[in-house]
Amino acid sequence: MKPVPLSMHAVRFHAHGEPEVLQYDSVPRPVAGPGEVLARIEAIGVNFADTVRRRGGHYPVPSPLPFILGGEAVGEIVAVGPGCNPALIGTRSFVFPGVGCYAEYAAVPVERLYPLPQGLDAPHSIGLFVQCLSAAMILRHAARMQPGETVLVQGAAGGVGVFAVQLAKAWGAGMVIGAASTEAKRALAMELGADMAVDYGRPGWGEEVRTATGGRGVDIVLEMTGGRIAEESMALLAPFGRSVVYGSASEQPWSVDPETLPPRNLSVTGFWFRQYLDRREMLLDFLAEFGVLAAAGKLRVQVDRVLPLSRAAEAHHALETRATSGKVVLVPDALYA
Incomplete structure (x- = not known):
């Protein structure tokens, strides 16, 4: 030593x-x-x-x-x-x-x-630590993702996004939609398993998502952008949809009208990694699962x-x-x- x-x-x-x-x-x-x-x-x-x-x-x-x-x-x-x-x-x-x-x-x-x-x-x-664990806990714990659901991942080529795309697919999502700002990033999201990739900086991207989902919208949004994109993403939520806010990269404010939530049973929740550190057993279980997925070629x-x-x-x-x-x-x- x-x-x-x-x-x-x-x-x-x-x-x-x-x-x-x-x-x-x-x-x-x-x-x-x-x-x-x-x-x-x-x-x-x-x-x-x-x-x-x-x-x-x-x-x-x-x-x-x-x-x-x-x-x-x-x-x-x-x-x-x-x-x-x-x-x-x-x-x-x-x-x-x-x-x-x-x-x-x-x-x-x-x-x-x-x-x-x-x-x-x-x-x-x-x-595999902060960002992969964040993706896992957002999907499974905060959003309560179920097999067959449609997941919209903002920043799909970012630190959390690349894992969210892969884990959502590995855990049985029916459709994973990666939102990213450049062609190269959208290509990476598709390479990692996304079923569709959209440019969420372009007008009309929400209609692309709605069309691809047969007009239903998405069950889960991983919200990390804020501003106009956050509000457009909320509008895409299907009945019983959940938006999990874990960042605000644009640093632009956005708002939710509470009266729009009950008619479709929508929910908006926050996620902050540091408070999950007190749930050590959960973290250890996820880290062990990541090792299995990586060894099987399902997590890069x-x-x-x-x-x-x-x-x-x-x-x-x-x-x-x-x-x-x-x-x-x-x-x-x-x-x-």
Whole structure:
């Protein structure tokens, strides 16, 4: 085991703003406290929520300055704090401290360690955590998807979308409709199993969906866009339809008239990944199922790009300009090849 240094590199922002506020700093290495372990980071998941916190947008958890982003990573346990099993040292895990993963080391509560799948490297493994788990819990728990139902996946080539398309098909959806902004992204959605792909930035896309469903509409919407597209998606819901809101990429407001819900038994619900961390058994069951699906060729991890930690600003810029298809991953510079 290599000695653990007293300092490390991390990406922080000292003020809110554009991606350029992200700085590659030398900072003290964290120490594992009671009930914590110290992880040497191998791969870091970049999520849209990171860009919201960097900009100073609305986020349910404070981001005190200077702030190290990064909720999720894959890492090797190199030290344990009081009360933790020393046998953890040398093991590799998903880690979810919630903050601090844009770094070479992170201190992680021991209950926020999760087993890695077999046969995947660190950059591909990290795709199965926040985004694949989000897709799974949105479909099965928040939306209560049933076999034969029609599912509309907004951002079908994005981090959550690529998994939502695949899982909906694997779990028996009757039709999966991928909504994406470019021809290449729509082609990817079809490649991953969507039955239809639409350009939801083009006028009339909703009529395409209605025609394809025989005028009935869709049972489930994975809502991550907001604004006009959210309202158009709501109008497509069939009787007993459910819209699950898990983001607002456009940052445009939208509204729902409550009086329109009862006549068709519609529902709108929210989803936030962090609160599901308290449902550890559910997460473990899903992670085990992902391994089985991946081994059977029914679940593919789509990594868009892997960048060194020092280029985190580039990763944020790619996410915010919608230039990505799948997971964006950072790795410590010493591991970047």
